[in-house]
Amino acid sequence: MSSEEYPIIRSGGSLLLAWRTKNKNVLIVGGGEVATSRVIKSLEADALITLVCPEKGLKDELKYRIQQKQIHKWINREFENSDLEGIDMTLVAIDDPIRSKEICVMCRERKIPVNVADVPLMCDFYFMAEHRDGPLQIAVSTNGQGPKLATIIRDRLAENLPKGIAGAIKGVGLLRQKVRETDPSHTSSKKRMNWMSRICQQWTLEELQQLDEEKITTLMSFYENDDVPNISLIKERTLQKDRDETLEKQIDSNKKGRIILVGAGPGDPELMTVKATKALMSADLIVSDRLVPPAIFSNVTCEIRLAPAKSGEDKTPESQDQIQTWCLDALNEGKTVIRLKVGDPFLFGRGGEELAYFRDKGWNVEVIPGISSALSAPMAADVPVTHRGLSDQVLIITGQGTKGRFPELPKYHEMRTTVVLMAVGKANELSKELLDKGYPENLPSVFVENSNRPEERIIPATVSTLGEVVEKQQVVSPATLIIGRSVNALTI
């Protein structure tokens, strides 16, 4: 064994420990400046103080602390041997060296640790120059060589500490407590310690300082997988949870029910979001558009009402009234109502109008997005709506438009894919409109009928043959039309 392997022992030091004196009986003898400082330090360490000193020798501060009942027991006389009964630690600060020595000897006989202020030989332990900031304590000892210097070094250290260090320690303390509560077993100790160390290393002090109950709860969800996320992710998730909770609270406070606008997606139940599926299961009433296929409801047990009109095109004000009445009645009965729409509620689903309506009636409306067939139908037809060199933009329009007019189309651009929803009714007119805007006659197009459903059909066409193809192939709605060079991106 080589001597270089192990550290050299530098004898003559003190064993530096953090002495836990909570509820321990600490005897303080004396009533002057030094005794006062011992009282304060002991109180800060939650000790039970017995103070022995005649009233005339007490400094004003000590009188005040006695009056405030911060001193467990004050004995109004000079020290007597019996005072050591039941004492765990003795601190002597009197101006009588002979008596000091006697007290020290008695303590040592009884194995009571003792400190006689300023008499190193009578000290079983020294006091140190201390800096305190919340849970942080930094103590400096010169082992009796230079107490004043100890205070100077302490001040220098304190000045150079990063700001907010106490807050960081508090944050870490809370987090450690939570980790131990969550995963208390002895066998997890390695995981706990490793995860805590990584948090402390990877987060800055400023970040650790921001740890509060809410962020800690969010952060704990990463503990299970042993992940250490950065703080921005934690903040984002916490904010989202706050929003969700506020929304829930608002709804709870109404106690009248809840309404959720849900996008059912293109028709395949597996293409619904998890949130949408959960919402359906929690509903008391579902008011659904007729275009939503029955497969979506296969696991639903609550009442389902279908909108009187099939889709936007033949929706009358009366049918919309019916939907609204159904929903409002159920809401007033305290029910959870789902307004279910195909695709995404906000993409040609008139979801915005319904939201505004219910909000106007004093209801909080939640919205759960759905996959629009504007994006899922092209996929079904093997069309990447953007594709390097062929298309760098997507235009989504309706083939119906309000009052029989198409939406204003932009001039043809070869790098654009055009997706037309509700495309079958006016295919001939659409064809003309497109040609007018400079779309080439032979530009590849494809109808996707009943996309993402078992009866799905893919029917190719070109801009000039849209009407003809609809007629010949008997294309029915719902159908999505995709036009542009990207249509053949994967076939050529």
Ligand SMILES: C[C@@]1(CC(=O)O)c2cc3[nH]c(cc4nc(cc5[nH]c(cc(n2)[C@H]1CCC(=O)O)[C@@](C)(CC(=O)O)[C@@H]5CCC(=O)O)C(CC(=O)O)=C4CCC(=O)O)c(CCC(=O)O)c3CC(=O)O
């Ligand atoms: C051994 C020790 C035993 C003990 O008391 O525990 C001891 C002994 C002695 N102190 C003396 C003098 C002074 N002590 C202070 C101050 C403090 N003294 C403290 C601790 C200790 N003092 C222990 C060693 C700790 C260490 O080495 O680190 C501090 C840090 C903690 C505390 O007491 O709470 C506290 C600062 C509190 C604060 O500000 O936070 C000052 C400065 C001032 O008062 O401003 C002076 C004058 C200047 C100077 O001498 O430096 C003398 C000479 C007496 C003489 O010559 O007659 C002796 C005896 C000797 O050296 O033989």
Ligand SMILES: NC(=O)C1=CN([C@@H]2O[C@H](COP(=O)(O)OP(=O)(O)OC[C@H]3O[C@@H](n4cnc5c(N)ncnc54)[C@H](O)[C@@H]3O)[C@@H](O)[C@H]2O)C=CC1
């Ligand atoms: N005040 C200071 O800044 C410093 C004091 N010292 C030393 O520390 C010791 C204490 O000094 P101070 O706190 O200033 O006190 P002090 O010297 O002002 O007064 C002594 C205190 O001890 C009490 N007392 C005396 N005999 C007692 C007994 N038998 N039982 C109970 N109480 C008794 C007195 O009533 C008085 O309250 C002294 O030895 C002093 O020389 C050392 C360095 C600095």
